[in-house]
Amino acid sequence: MASSHSPRSASGATAVMAVLFVAALCLHGAMAQPLREDYYDGTCPDAYNIVKQVLIDAHESDERIYASLIRLHFHDCFVQGCDGSILLDNMTGMQSEKESPPNNGSARGYEVVDAVKCALEDACPGVVSCADILAIAAEISVELSGGPSWGVLLGRLDGRTSDFNGSQDLPAPFENLTTLQSKFQAVGLNDVDLVALSGAHTFGRVQCANVADQPADRLYNFSGTNMPDPTLDSAYRAFLSQRCPRNGDSSVLNDLDPTTPDTFDNHYYTNIEVNRGFLTSDQELKSAPEAQGTTAPIVDQFASSQDAFFASFAQSMINMGNIRPVTDPSQGEVRTNCRRIN
Numbered sequence: 001m002a003s004s005h006s007p008r009s010a011s012g013a014t015a016v017m018a019v020l021f022v023a024a025l026c027l028h029g030a031m032a033q034p035l036r037e038d039y040y041d042g043t044c045p046d047a048y049n050i051v052k053q054v055l056i057d058a059h060e061s062d063e064r065i066y067a068s069l070i071r072l073h074f075h076d077c078f079v080q081g082c083d084g085s086i087l088l089d090n091m092t093g094m095q096s097e098k099e100s101p102p103n104n105g106s107a108r109g110y111e112v113v114d115a116v117k118c119a120l121e122d123a124c125p126g127v128v129s130c131a132d133i134l135a136i137a138a139e140i141s142v143e144l145s146g147g148p149s150w151g152v153l154l155g156r157l158d159g160r161t162s163d164f165n166g167s168q169d170l171p172a173p174f175e176n177l178t179t180l181q182s183k184f185q186a187v188g189l190n191d192v193d194l195v196a197l198s199g200a201h202t203f204g205r206v207q208c209a210n211v212a213d214q215p216a217d218r219l220y221n222f223s224g225t226n227m228p229d230p231t232l233d234s235a236y237r238a239f240l241s242q243r244c245p246r247n248g249d250s251s252v253l254n255d256l257d258p259t260t261p262d263t264f265d266n267h268y269y270t271n272i273e274v275n276r277g278f279l280t281s282d283q284e285l286k287s288a289p290e291a292q293g294t295t296a297p298i299v300d301q302f303a304s305s306q307d308a309f310f311a312s313f314a315q316s317m318i319n320m321g322n323i324r325p326v327t328d329p330s331q332g333e334v335r336t337n338c339r340r341i342n
C-alpha cells in the first residue's frame with residue numbers, strides 16, 4: 001500500500017461521471033465550490049499523513065477503530081450532508097445526533113477524531129475541517145485494513161447544526177430492500193452505491209440487539225412470527241443463538257464478518273451468497289432475485305470479483321462524500337474543536 005497520498009483508482013469513465021455528479025450538485029448553490037483532492041496542498045500539505053499517524057497509533061489499542069471511523073463518515077453524510085454534524089455535542093436548544101437511536105451507544109471513535117483534530121490544529125491551525133477529517137479517516141481506515149485506496153475529495157466546511165431528528169431516519173438494520181433503496185436514492189445514491197457501500201460490513205462489530213431484539217429479531221421472533229428468519233443459514237443461526245441468547249445481553253458484540261473480522265475484503269458478499277448476512281438489511285440485498293429492482297446480480301458480481309467490489313467501493317465512497325457538502329463560507333466554518341461550533 002502507498003505510504004503517502006494514495007493514487008486514484010477510478011477509471012477514466014467513472015472519473016468523468018464523478019465530475020458530472022459534483023457539477024450537478026453544485027448547481028444547487030451559486031457559491032458552492034466542487035471538492036478537490038489538492039484542497040489542502042497549499043495550506044496543510046501533511047494533513048493526510050498526520051491523520052494516518054494518529055489512526056495507526058489508535059489502532060494499536062483498538063483494532064475495531066478503523067471500522068468505527070468509516071461508520072462515522074457514513075452517519076455524518078446521510079444526515080444533512082457531510083458537514084461534521086454527527087461530531088457536535090449537545091448545545092443549548094439543540095440535541096446532538098450522537099444521542100439518536102442509530103448512534104447512541106453504538107457510534108464510536110469520537111475521541112480519535114478529537115486526537116486527529118488536535119494534531120492538525122498543532123500543524124496548521126484553523127485549516128482542516130472536521131467533516132474532511134472523517135472523509136480522510138475513512139479512506140485511510142479502508143486502505144490500512146487491506147481495502148482499496150482512492151483520492152479523497154476535500155474542501156468541506158463544518159456546519160453549525162446537528163439534526164437529531166434527521167438522524168433517526170438513517171437506514172435501519174431491519175429494513176427491506178425497497179426502503180433501503182429509497183433512503184439511498186434520497187441522498188443521490190443508486191443501487192450499486194447501496195450494495196458497494198454495504199460492503200463496509202466486511203469489518204467491525206455489531207451488537208446482539210440487531211439480531212435478537214425487536215424490531216430486528218432474526219433469531220427468535222422474526223417479523224412477529226415467533227420463528228427465526230427463514231432466510232438465515234441454520235448453522236449460522238445456531239452459532240448466533242449461542243452468542244445472543246433470547247433475552248440475553250443486547251450489547252454483546254459480534255463480528256459483522258466472522259470469516260475475516262478486521263480485514264477489508266469481499267467476504268461480506270460471499271457470506272450473503274450462503275445466507276450468512278448478519279443483518280436483515282444485509283441479506284435483503286440478495287432477496288427476490290426475480291423481482292423488479294433486484295440487487296442480487298450486484299451482490300453476485302462483488303462475491304465473484306474482489307477487484308470489481310474495490311473499484312465500485314472507491315467510487316461509491318467518493319459519491320457518498322459528495323452528499324451536500326458545505327462549501328459556501330457563509331454557511332459553514334472550520335471548527336477548532338469538532339464537538340463545538342466556533
Ligand code: HEM
Nearest residue numbers: 067068071074106171172173197198200204205206207281
Ligand atoms: C445499508 C444500510 C446500513 C444499515 C442498515 C447499517 C446498520 C448497521 C448496524 C445496525 C451496525 C451495528 C451497530 C451496533 O451494533 O452498534 C452497523 C455497523 C457498521 N456499519 Fe453499517 N449499516 C448500513 C450501511 C453502512 C455503510 C454505508 C457503511 C460505510 C460505508 C457502514 C459501515 C459500518 C461499519 C464499519 C460498522 C461497524 C462499526 C464498528 O465496529 O464500530 N454501514 N451498521
Ligand SMILES: *[C@@H]1O[C@H](CO)[C@@H](O)[C@H](O)[C@H]1NC(C)=O
Nearest residue numbers: 090091092093094095096099
Ligand atoms: C441533550 O439535550 C437533550 C434535550 O435538548 C436532553 O434530553 C439530553 O438529556 C441531553 N443529553 C446530555 C448528555 O446532556
Ligand SMILES: *[C@@H]1O[C@H](CO)[C@@H](O)[C@H](O)[C@H]1NC(C)=O
Nearest residue numbers: 095098099100101103104105
Ligand atoms: C443515550 O444512551 C445513554 C446511555 O445508555 C442513556 O442514558 C441516554 O438516555 C440515551 N439518550 C437518549 C436520547 O436516548
Ligand SMILES: *[C@@H]1O[C@H](CO)[C@@H](O)[C@H](O)[C@H]1NC(C)=O
Nearest residue numbers: 093094095162163164165166
Ligand atoms: C423533531 O421531531 C419532533 C416530532 O416529530 C418535533 O416535535 C420536533 O419539533 C422536531 N424538532 C426539530 C428540531 O425539528
Ligand SMILES: *[C@@H]1O[C@H](CO)[C@@H](O)[C@H](O)[C@H]1NC(C)=O
Nearest residue numbers: 174175176177178179180288
Ligand atoms: C418494505 O417495507 C416498507 C415499510 O415497512 C413496506 O411498506 C413495504 O411494503 C415493504 N416492501 C416489501 C417489498 O416488502
Ligand SMILES: *[C@@H]1O[C@H](CO)[C@@H](O)[C@H](O)[C@H]1NC(C)=O
Nearest residue numbers: 214215221222223224225226
Ligand atoms: C413476537 O413479536 C410480536 C410482534 O412484535 C409480539 O407481539 C410478540 O409478543 C412476540 N412474541 C414473543 C414470544 O415475544
